[in-house]
Amino acid sequence: MAIREHSIYDCILRNALNLSGETALVSGDLRLTFSEIPIHVNCLARGLLNTGFEKGDRIAVLLNNCAEYALLLAACTRIGVVAVCLNTRTSAGEMRMVLESTKPKALLFQTSFEQQAEELRDVFPHHQFYCIDEASILSTSFDQLLDENPAPLTEPQPGVDEGWLIIPTAAVDGVPKGALLSQRNVLASAAVHLHHFGRDAIKGHLLALPIFHVMGLTSAWATFIGGGKNVVLKQFDEKEAVRLIDAEQLTYFASFQPILERVLDSAKETGSVLKSLQVVYGLEGPQNIKRLQEETNAVFWTGFGQAETTSFVTASPASERQGTSGQATLVNSVAIVNELDESVPTGEEGEIVVRGENIFLEYWNMPEATAYAQRNSWHHTGDIGRLDDDGFLWYIKRKAEKELIKTGGENVYPGEVESVLLKHAEIKDCCVIGVPDKTWGEAVKAVCVLKKGSKLSEKEVSDYVGGQIAGFKKPRKVEFVEKLPRENDEVDREAAKAKWGE
Known part of the structure; x- marks a missing residue:
């Protein structure tokens, strides 16, 4: 070293x-x-x-x-x-x-x-x-x-800049990429937690998200590095989460839908006000954020990040500027660029690019994909957004070629699900889109054209996908149609969203 x-x-x-003599880790x-x-x-x-x-x-x-x-x-x-x-x-x-x-x-x-x-x-x-x-x-x-x-x-x-962890990312083209993270990446993310949330706010952490997810991983290590206590929730259970928060006097946890809603519901049932809780951070719907701030003394922090950025690169309390993903963190620079990688004027849309000590080293064994993502000394996120006059990031959508559905904290690429569906002997054509879902934020929906004479049911389509790839990727909703809108011989996803996106 x-x-x-x-x-x-x-x-x-x-x-x-x-x-x-202080407690560092509690697991059962x-x-x-x-x-x-x-x-x-x-x-x-x-x-x-x-x-x-x-x-x-x-x-x-x-x-x-x-x-x-x-x-x-x-x-x-x-x-x-x-x-x-x-x-x-x-x-x-x-x-x-x-x-x-x-x-x-x-x-x-x-x-x-x-x-x-x-x-x-x-x-x-x-x-x-x-x-x-x-x-x-x-x-x-x-x-x-x-x-x-x-x-x-x-x-x-x-060395702290050598590879330490490989976090598999969602498969854009059917093949997952392994984001290689270093110790420096996680140390930088810990600095973000300590600076933005405050050391006192992360002194007791409920490890509710899985360690294989960067938010679970980095919140646990930030707590340890800052001298706090990690309490492990082996699998999510809202009643046990409330019990542990109260019994261990825990101060924060990371959340994806529907975790926060279930914790608040369970706390209400048991009469707990989650007195020790100071911070919850992650991605949540406005109604659950409002409930947190009305029913507890905790603050909800929101932000923007991905596996390649080792958690958040922007962050702020959700109430500071509602609808945004916060401002660049202590260790990050954030910019918006056009298709030529040129900076766009403030307020204009473009691809979100970032850099800083928390940016991943490489995609494992994929030098071309790494070089493309990290071209011109910026990590290209594949997301579209804009920055306002105060540097707050407004997230808009994924780039068309990197269309993404976020369901319950997991990333699902429509193309991966479509490739599975098109292998079914009775499916002629399909388009997979994300639709609003109260519980999961977004749900996977498959719009399918069946071959003549097929009597496939919605459940059979969903079960078929679930039998091939992860259960969270299978369609929660299926709709059968006569034909799909096409442009230049390709399915027009935006038109499909407009017609069947509910």
Whole structure:
């Protein structure tokens, strides 16, 4: 490491010294203090080395939120192993594409995902499977990865600008890209949390979003780096969320629809006013934001970001300028450009481009896609927006070639769903669009033209998609039509939205 670098492992050691007896991590019955964290991290890091891992090797992770997940990521920062954070909601086929690209040495999973692990077994030539629950014919116990020696390692630390995590992004053309993030990216995101929300506001974090999502990932690490307590919610449950917020005096959490609404409903049922809660941030509808601010003392922060930006690049309290995504954060520059990559006048629409220390390193093994996204020293988000006179970002839509549906915090590319639908023997033509949904923000809708004589039902269409790709990508609504509007022999998506977008 260079003299001017400060790593996440350095933060682990600093907190162990300065906050030794304070609680750092709570997961079920497990409670770890800051002084206990490096002991677990050193044992796991040394165990990975003993198993044959070297700097730059990858390990795939198929877990719900748990202490083992957090400790593994911490161990990776010490020895330079790269964690491939699989989205547990995707199908085994989608995971396979990620794994075939990243070629990890081993898979860490839990028994609830044993079927997916079995389907992916052939991707791992040495069949290094580790299960956090128990050993099986398929796997070795996670405990076997732990070395008994908790002493600090002597191997040099990796640099903070080297790869640490791979976050698979939604598949624009049917193939997911792996956004490679560094420690510096996450440290920069932690600085954003600490500066904008305030250290006191993030001293107690409910880890409600999955770690494989950048907002769950960065909010957890921001809390740890700032000396706060992370309380793990293994799977979302609104009643348990309210109980933990009150019992552990938690101060903030990240949210996508419908998380906040369900937490507020549960709090109302139990008579809780969520007294300790100070900040909720993420993407939410105006009605839920209004409820939060009427029913609690918390402030809702909104912003703009994506996996490639390691969470938000703009942020502000939602009430500061309603309808916007906030202003550029402490570590970011944001601009609007036209098709020639020229800056446009204030107030005009164009592509949102950003730069800063939280911008990802590259798309794993995709140099051309990386170069295109990062051309002219800006990360091109594929989103259309405008900046007003005060620098507030107004999000408008995705670029046509990167059309995107955001449903419950997950990204769905219409083209991916359409490619699945068109493989069905009874579907002649289709167009997938996003439609407003009270619960999920947006819902996936498929507008289909059936082949002559077909009697497909809406449920059969939805179930067919759900059997091929992730369940959150299957259409919640299906409409059958005689024909679709076309322009230059391609489906006119905007015309389809106008006619069937409800």
